[in-house]
Amino acid sequence: MTMHETITMNGLDVNAAQATIEALKADSSLAKFQFRARNKWVSGGENRSTIKDFYGAGREDTSRTADFEFVNGEPPVLLGNNEGANPVEFLLHGLAGCVTTTLVLHATMRGIAIRELSTELEGDIDLQGLLGLDPDVAPGYREIRIRLHINADCSEEELEELMACAQAHSPVCNTVCRPVPVVIERVKDE
Known part of the structure; x- marks a missing residue:
């Protein structure tokens, strides 16, 4: 049984990065990704975007268990209430x-x-x-x-x-x- 030492640099796993690059070189179809966002207007300049699912590395990704939610708003000078950036x-x-x-x-x-x-x-x-x-x-x-x-x-x-x-x-x-x-x-x- 061979154990591989995890080598990190700048917070990244160097071996995993190299393995990803080699996998993409071997099969370029794995490099095709589709990211998605959904947005719903609330009122005025406020609306909310949710992001969860995406397609990548040849499959739908299911690793995210919850949505990321982002609130879009406007400052008062642009008719908003600072609901968000x-x-x-x-x-x-x-x-x-x-x-x-x-x-x-x-x-x-x-x-x-x-x-x-x-x-x-x-x-x-x-x-x-x-x-x-x-x-x-x-x-x-x-x-x-x-x-x-x-x-x-x-x-x-x-x-x-x-x-x-x-x-x-x-x-x-x-x-x-x-x-x-x-x-x-x-x-x-x-």
Whole structure:
């Protein structure tokens, strides 16, 4: 009987990460995932999203026993009651989390230990686009800035390469940075 020592770096199981990469190389169909969210309007700018199930690694995932619930709200200046972060703030949260996780994963696979990592994000929006007041103003973020505070066991050059890799391979960053088709359709209740 052979026992395998668990090797961790940056909080990740290195052997499990390598095994996952090898499994995806052997069968690329395992890399196809579908994530899902459900949302229900409550009142005004408040609505709630639940997330539980997803498809990945060739099957429906059943490891989550309860829904994750997120409350979307608006501040009073945007006609809400601070019920929760607003959707564009959640986008910043998702972007921060994805860039951070991508950076940590790639650092681990390169053998770079991270001692400390935090981010600050800012995004600029002109509400004239949301409200349809100016057709020349896009309704979304005009620019998003991510400032990384990172202390890692590597050279400045390796750190720059790692940051570029995180930007290039973060699914949320990539989704935000390129046009992605979004289909909105009405489902009629019977």
